[in-house]
Amino acid sequence: MKQLLFTILCTLYVSLPVFSQTGNKIKKQIPFMTEAPKLVVGIVVDQMRYDYLTRFYSQFGEGGFKRLMNDGFQCANNHFNYIPTYTGPGHASVFTGTTPQNHGIISNYWYNKFEKQQVYCAGDPSVAVIGSDSEAEKMSPHRMKTTTFADQNRLHTQMRGKSVGIAIKDRGAILPAGHAANAAYWFRGKEEGNWITTSYYLNKLPKWVSNFNTSRKVDTYLKTWNSLYDLKTYIQSGPDDSPYENGYKGKNKPTFPYDLAKLKDENEGYDIIKYTPYGNSLTADFAIAALKGEDLGTDAITDVLTVSFSSTDYVGHNFGVNSKEIQDTYLRLDKDLGRLLNALDKQVGKGKYTLFLTADHGAVHVPGYLKSQKIPAGYFNADSLKTDIVNFTKQKFGLDNLIEEVDNDQVFFDYDRIATSNIATTTIEDAIAEFLLKKDKINKVFTRSQLESTEYVNGIASLIQNGYHQKRSGDVIFVMDPATIAYPTKGSTHGSGLNYDTHVPLLFYGKGINKGKTYKKTHIIDIAPTISAMLGIAFPSGATGYVLPFVFTIE
Incomplete structure (x- = not known):
């Protein structure tokens, strides 16, 4: 009874004759299931x-x-078509039918340059936890x-x-x-x-x-x-x-x-x-x-x-x-x-x-x-990377605080500082890109200007672009060598x-x-x-x- 109107409309639709451009009756074409799965x-x-x-x-x-x-x-040949391949973006992409470029879940955690802090993909301080006293479980889909x-x-x-x-x-x-x-x-x-939820859904x-x-x-x-x-x-x-x-x-x-x-x-x-x-x-x-x-x-x-x-x-x-x-x-x-x-x-x-x-x-x-099997692989030490980039830009441009954060293989600029420096953003992008490419185990580098002015249709560049959200992502993005990870030496990871x-x-x-x-x-x-x-x-x-x-x- 709940779907009576829908069923009637479906029945009327599929019962109508369909004609070709010449006026001849042709086989009925049903554009969707007449009886949807329960x-x-x-x-x-x-x-x-x-x-x-x-x-x-x-x-x-x-x-x-x-x-x-x-x-x-x-x-059997099914793939993700963006970077980074993490849990938050993965689940969002499966169910939204699009990539982080559009749904905005660019990682599990990312640096929010407007809030000046790292945020969690499902975190929502405005809700209450239901079923637990933990303040750490305040969650909702509001960032998607x-x-x-x-x-x-x-x-x-x-x-x-x-x-x-x-x-x-x-x-x-x-x-x-x-x-x-x-x-x-x-x-x-x-x-x-225990299994829990939040007030976003239930009281x-x-x-x-x-x-x-x-x-x-x-x-x-x-x-x-x-x-x-x-x-x-x-x-x-x-x-x-x-x-x-x-x-x-x-x-x-x-x-x-x-x-x-x-x-x-x-x-x-x-x-x-x-x-x-x-x-x-x-x-x-x-x-x-x-x-x-x-x-x-x-x-x-x-x-x-x-x-x-x-x-x-x-x-x-x-x-x-x-x-x-x-x-x-x-x-x-x-x-x-x-x-x-x-x-x-x-x-x-x-x-x-x-x-x-x-x-x-x-x-x-x-x-x-x-x-150990002679297959190219390795580890990348990202702990000192921000310091290295900050020191490089200070030496290159004679200014402090041009770099706000380095997070998720992305470099975020301090736009307020750059605005008072009389240095073009593209000049800083190109300098950092060149600096990073000289780093051992960094394979490719892309800048905001490249990603916003060029449409890439294949290769790693395309995956980077599909995972790049104009408002939330950084200004320079780097990619490590194959099978090279910034991770401990035991256990597997992804991204x-x-x-x-x-x-x-x-x-x-x-x-x-x-x-x-x-x-x-x-x-x-x-x-x-x-x-x-x-x-x-x-x-x-x-x-x-x-x-x-x-x-x-x-x-």
Whole structure:
């Protein structure tokens, strides 16, 4: 009954005859699904390289990744088309269908030259925390400038279609769900171990969330983490005792097993669960509870559920992409995906929901390991870079304070100081660019003037430009050598525009989705327009991606 008017209009539309320019009757063309899915589920796996699908395929069960790959549609050459490849920009780009150039989430944290301080992509001091006493959890999507497809679905359905976001990380829950979301929930670890939100969405936690927290399901994951299968079968990853892994405080070696209850107090309390595959299991538990608690997918109005599995990122940073721990994490995630799919089948109905799975970025092999295999890689010491640039500009121009900040591989100028110096901004840009290019391990440099006056259509320059926000980004941007990171010598990270960071899975599954696979190059920003086209709703306000027509069938 909720969508009676929409159904009538659809019926009238598809019943009308269609004529060619010559007046001959031709086959009816239906521009969108006449019966929309009851639920769209957008899954993001944090720090998932594409090759994890192929590396670990033989050990996956039939109900998780394999189900999506074999019964859905796989875009096997899917990439991010901007720099930097971080969590905040990644989640925003997947769901807005555009890059940081438009949605404004240029990093997880960035220097705000108007506030003269570093800001967090989801931080919002104007809201109150609901479900925790921590002042550190004040969050909302207010820094994201464009809408998500979930927002457009809310508008299209007169706010009757729900939008709910879930993730261990706040930004992984908040940015995908959009501005008009009914709710976004994330995990507060430390001494609490609860799922929380803010007053941006709700004045109090719904009963189902309070019940979930009260159940202390989280405590069941403070157990021993051992490998799911015999470690001898984990031949797709390196040795368990590796010099390229961090591990946990309180344990001498980064090797299985890990007694989490014993290690909890030395590793930020409940936060230790984030750094294990059990963080993903807890996320799946909460997402399954949300299906019932939020009554998702139970009527004719399309709802949207976004789920981000964050613990893969924590494990990758801690142990590296070639570790036994990362392999075990994905084998366990495979089972959690299966549980979530089964819950969707039960509540929404098999064939009545549409789902996609992708990632917010990939990750690089630990450079120390690559170097041991004679592959070019390295580390960049960024600690003294600001001092070096400040000293250089002082010597070059005889003035102090021309540089306000160096952050996220960007140099920010002090415009007020430059205005009184009688030195052209372009002169300073060119001088710093030349200075940086002489630095060891810096590969490329771009200036604001270049990015604002030239349209780059390919290569690293294009990725930089797509990630460059005119108002929020800096004045000089530099790019390090391949597999070179400003990071500790253990564990993996990400952020570049190279394939190890940009090439991520893209799987579509469920109602309206073809079975198949393509090696055509697709981009992360194509997801939101494709889902919008399927639903027959307006595209997100800043969307620049393309519809992938080979993915879906119109019924």
